[in-house]
Amino acid sequence: MSFKISVSGAAAEAVRAALPTLVDDLVASGITSLDPALWGSEAEAEAGNRLGWTESVATSRPLVAEILALRDDLVALGVNHIVLAGMGGSSLAPEVITRTSGVDLTVLDATEPGQVLSALADRLETTALVVSSKSGGTVETDSQRRVFERAFRDLGIDPAERIIVVTDPGSPLEASASAAGYRVFTADPTVGGRFSALTAFGLVPSGLAGIDIGQLLDEAESVSLALAVDSADNPGLILGAAIAATSPRRAKLALVADGTHIVGFADWAEQLIAESTGKIGTGILPVVLDLGAPELTAALADVQIVRLVDDAGDEVFATPDGADEIRVSGTLGAQFLVWEYATVVAGRLLGINPFDQPDVESAKIATRGLLDARPEPEPAAFIADGIEVRGTPHVIGAASDLASAIDALLEELGPDGYVAVQAYVDRLALPRLAEVRDLLATLSKRPVTFGWGPRFLHSTGQFHKGGTPTGVFLQILSSPAEDLTIPERPFTFGELIQAQAAGDASVLADHGRPVLTLTLTNPAADLDTLFAALR
Missing domain, CATH: 3.40.50.10490 (Glucose-6-phosphate isomerase like protein; domain 1)
Incomplete structure (x- = not known):
């Protein structure tokens, strides 16, 4: 089989506790036979039209x-x-x-x-x-x-x-x-x-x-039979139990590429898991990390580490002694299918419908409203070294400069909270902005996600509004050097991305989430100012 999984520590305990019931309840064969009742009566109508994958x-x-x-x-x-x-x-x-x-x-x-x-x-x-x-x-x-x-x-x-x-x-x-x-x-x-x-x-x-x-497709087909069988060796059942059945539950899933030949898989898995599970006040928050991320050595009690690795073809896929993690390897096609099965298994264990995204539309509605009404931009609460600062009252009310605004945002973090960085900038021109993630993780001592806007609105955006309500949000915008009209539309791309950021901020605020919005008016120079404040 072209997929291997090894679990240890809390993940192994979760598998031992949940796997027998998943096998006895015929969950794997139920998924494969398109049984929409697996996620409860409220999800049945949606699930009945969402199992073609x-x-x-x-x-x-x-x-x-x-x-x-x-x-x-x-x-x-x-x-x-x-x-x-x-x-x-x-x-x-x-x-x-x-x-x-x-x-x-x-x-x-x-x-x-x-x-x-x-x-x-x-x-x-x-x-x-x-x-x-x-x-x-x-x-x-x-x-x-x-x-x-x-x-x-x-x-x-x-x-x-x-x-x-x-x-x-x-x-x-x-x-x-x-x-x-x-x-x-x-x-x-x-x-x-x-x-x-x-x-x-x-x-x-x-x-x-x-x-x-x-x-x-051949790679995916190689695991199809194993995923369909109600067996303790089913990799989809094992992975689903490992990520959703820990007790106490580890609600943050740290995804780290550790030698895998697959490039960028964690970003795909982030969308799948966050949008599928982040609803009705619960869910699993994926946190994409590199090997030097502070979270990997911080021993955070609510973080489950998943390492994406390559194996050497050994029959036994070993996990290092003393590890407390999940390790997976496999071909890309196999990984796609196993993680899809595991995610819907996790949905069953969490008691949610993994096929809907009830909170994604709210940001779209807010964006459309701003594009239709075209209000004047909200004035900045203050400007710090060229960076315009805005935010929700509890954040901005206690701030007088950039560093104190960041401190005020992080003071809203609870013991099980997380920080979400939302970067509405040209990521080709400002790739260095991603370094903000590790700086905030060091400063906050909590998990930090990083998303390029507006693409994250179609993935972790669902979790931000519908998942565990413990996030604080740092929006980073930039003033575009050049705008671009959209044929037969009354708005430009620059106006569209500004409306997307403002719309999402308003929805987050309506949900009681703390938001700090920083607009870089001179992006290249302002990055150094931002990094200095975070350090």
Whole structure:
């Protein structure tokens, strides 16, 4: 089998306690037979229409030849570069698939104008755009499609030759794309976005970019039987119990790549777990870490460590003596399927519906309201060395400078709290901003998540509003050097990302979450000021 798992410490105790009941209750075979009753009566209607991912290997096989044929057609047109416009599950899986194989794919899951302009300026003459959206109503993806259509036409290129659409059958996007003459791939509508790695959403952009997608499906198929059997050796049951059944429960899941050949897998798993479990005041908060992260040596009682490793093919997958962690290894296709099973098993153990996302829409509604009304920006409470400072009253009321504002935010942390950094900036221009995460973890002595906005709104954004209400939130914005209009829309990309940040901040505040918003007016210089305050 192309997947191995080893558990020790609290995770091993959790598996010993929960696994026999999962086996006796026929949970694994129930998932595979599409039993919607596994998550309770309130979840049954939703679950009945969201279990198609268990059959993705079989249903996706016919797509392989179609995708490869289209790839040949594009090559014949001189296309050697694929851009993916998508959010959440539509972008994270292809990003992991291509990065792991070292294949070039530009993932455009941003609304920061500088980042969109960078994508438009990169080999446009030889580029094809994949537009991925289940409904087609995703504002980010719709806006990205519009600017690429305009850019292709400006070059004298027919967009119908260069735009490929992945969506659900019967969606408004399918209708409009077909009318425009675009090549359309429809995905299984019974698969939610975060479970769509092995459907058209994961396979079309990856295959067009040059990935051997048949092999990816083979890797997933290699664990299918083991996942379907009600057995104590079932890796999906073991992993689900290990992450959700610890007692007392370790509600933060530290995901660390420790030698694995898979690049960026923790970011994909973060979305899957946070959006699936973070609701009705509970859930599992994934925290993506590197090997030097302070949380790994802090012995935090509510943090469960998961190490993503590579094994040497040994029959016995060993865990170091004295370890208290989960260790997993495997091929990428196998990892996708095992973690999907484990996540819905965790949902059953937590007593929640792992297939809905009831709080994601609230930030979208707030954003739309701000774009429609176009109010004047809220004035800064004060400006510290060029950084505009705003926030909820309890945070701002006690602050007089940047350092005291950060201190006031962290004072809102409880003993089981976490800090969420939300960076609404051009991550290509400011990659160093990610260093804020480790600085805050050292300062707060609590787990810290880091998300690039607005992409995190489609993943951990659900947990922030619906999960355990213990988070404090640091938003970091920047003033764009250049803005970009969106064809046939009354707002620009700069206005869109500002509305997304303000909308989410307002929803978090309405939920009683402490928020501190810092706007970098001179991003390169202001980063040093911010780092100094955090140190």
